[in-house]
Amino acid sequence: MTVLLKAIHIGGLACWCAALIALPLLIRAYGTTDNPRLYTRFRWVTHMGYIAFATPAAILTITAGTVLIFTEQVFDAWMLAKLAFVAGMVLLHVWFGHIIRLSGEAPSRPPMTLLLLGLIGALVCIMAVLVLVLGKPPLEMLEQFLPAFALQPRQGPS
Numbered sequence: 001m002t003v004l005l006k007a008i009h010i011g012g013l014a015c016w017c018a019a020l021i022a023l024p025l026l027i028r029a030y031g032t033t034d035n036p037r038l039y040t041r042f043r044w045v046t047h048m049g050y051i052a053f054a055t056p057a058a059i060l061t062i063t064a065g066t067v068l069i070f071t072e073q074v075f076d077a078w079m080l081a082k083l084a085f086v087a088g089m090v091l092l093h094v095w096f097g098h099i100i101r102l103s104g105e106a107p108s109r110p111p112m113t114l115l116l117l118g119l120i121g122a123l124v125c126i127m128a129v130l131v132l133v134l135g136k137p138p139l140e141m142l143e144q145f146l147p148a149f150a151l152q153p154r155q156g157p158s
Helices: 002-030 036-072 077-105 112-135
Strands: none
Touching: 002 036, 002 077, 002 112, 036 077, 077 112
């Protein structure tokens, strides 16, 4: 069961990360065009990429990851740091969806600097998650600032 959950989690994460990198590039490359056919295709690709690919991958990744946290009893400081970066990925995911929705209401290309910041933010979050998961670094300095109950599982009902 754990192996299957990990495979689902890793596969979903790979798809979600690919979408977080591809979406800002797609928005920038094809966000505004004078050709109505190209604009319709752009809208379909970004909408379906977000609704049918990126969002299910994110939900699958987060769900499998949450189940893994509790089945494997992983309550280390590196996991809390990883979850902070995953929260950043979620915020970027929502922001890219907002930009896609706005592009459907009024064909206007978002500023390059905002999309570049979103792409850089996604890359930073993705790399941080990979470093924290693969390295599992001891983060004792982080544990000093957390209450003891945040680093231990809760006791079930007696």
